[in-house]
Amino acid sequence: MLRAFGLGTILVVFWLLLSGHYTLMLISFGVGSSALVVYLALRMDVVDHEGVPLQLGGRFWLYLPWLMKEIFVANVAVAKVILHPKLPISPITVIFHGSQKTDIGRFIYANSITLTPGTITTGVEGQDFEIHALTYADVDGREEDEMDRRVTWVEQGD
Amino acid sequence: MEIVLDGLSWLCIVGGLFFMLVGTLGLLRMPDVYTRLHAAGMTDTMGAGLLLLGMGLQTIIGIVDGDGQYWFVLFRLVFVYAFLLFTSPIATHAVARAALHGGLEPYRAPAESAD
Numbered sequence: 008m009l010r011a012f013g014l015g016t017i018l019v020v021f022w023l024l025l026s027g028h029y030t031l032m033l034i035s036f037g038v039g040s041s042a043l044v045v046y047l048a049l050r051m052d053v054v055d056h057e058g059v060p061l062q063l064g065g066r067f068w069l070y071l072p073w074l075m076k077e078i079f080v081a082n083v084a085v086a087k088v089i090l091h092p093k094l095p096i097s098p099i100t101v102i103f104h105g106s107q108k109t110d111i112g113r114f115i116y117a118n119s120i121t122l123t124p125g126t127i128t129t130g131v132e133g134q135d136f137e138i139h140a141l142t143y144a145d146v147d148g149r150e151e152d153e154m155d156r157r158v159t160w161v162e163q164g165d
Numbered sequence: 166m167e168i169v170l171d172g173l174s175w176l177c178i179v180g181g182l183f184f185m186l187v188g189t190l191g192l193l194r195m196p197d198v199y200t201r202l203h204a205a206g207m208t209d210t211m212g213a214g215l216l217l218l219g220m221g222l223q224t225i226i227g228i229v230d231g232d233g234q235y236w237f238v239l240f241r242l243v244f245v246y247a248f249l250l251f252t253s254p255i256a257t258h259a260v261a262r263a264a265l266h267g268g269l270e271p272y273r274a275p276a277e278s279a280d
Contacts, residue, residue: 024240082184082211085203089191097274098200121254124206127199128254129261139261139271141203 010059015045060111064165067115070157074119077150081123085141100129101146103136105155112162119154126151167226174222181215188212197272198264202257209253217246 018041048054107113117128125145130137140146184207191204221242227235
């Protein structure tokens, strides 16, 4: 029930930020449509730890700046490869073992890997992440291990 | 203040265009679909990210000038990037997975250049 209430609050705030028109009629439309979405989400049984991951709390927001930094570093590395006259790529597929216990943790880890250019998650089998990398240096382990630790810290929640 | 923000904004937009351009170049130079996805990933993380950051700085100039409507533009820009962060890796993953499922073998570097 707390999650449904949280989802409703997020939807109303989102609607208010996008709208910019604050008359009684328009606000009641916003509240009404948010309530309808929450009702449909409840009927679909997706208001759980995965659909509305409120349990992550503030940790996700602390993880985000680090992810942004990693995205920047990886982008510069891939840009160098692309601009290199010889195009020095050596694509490789590796299996990484993640330490996440929950599906939302695995979701964040797999998407974080794909978001950093140079590595793409092509499959997830239990705890094993199949990763396609542009060069071997992209999966030499250091960044992925640190990302693994940080995502596991995020999924433990507040 | 405004000249600093404007300068930073320009820097971000030019940087975003640079990454868009390099990503597109990579898309043309790479040998197969998997390696091309790496190049395409640059355009929607860094390319779009820096462009949106540059636009966001422009709205902050407007906010500093005292026009409250710019807050809404800023929120929308942030939402655009947030949605990109959630959707683009899923699309990338879906394309890679479909290619693997279709039996397309990933390109491997020729033996002499793979050290």
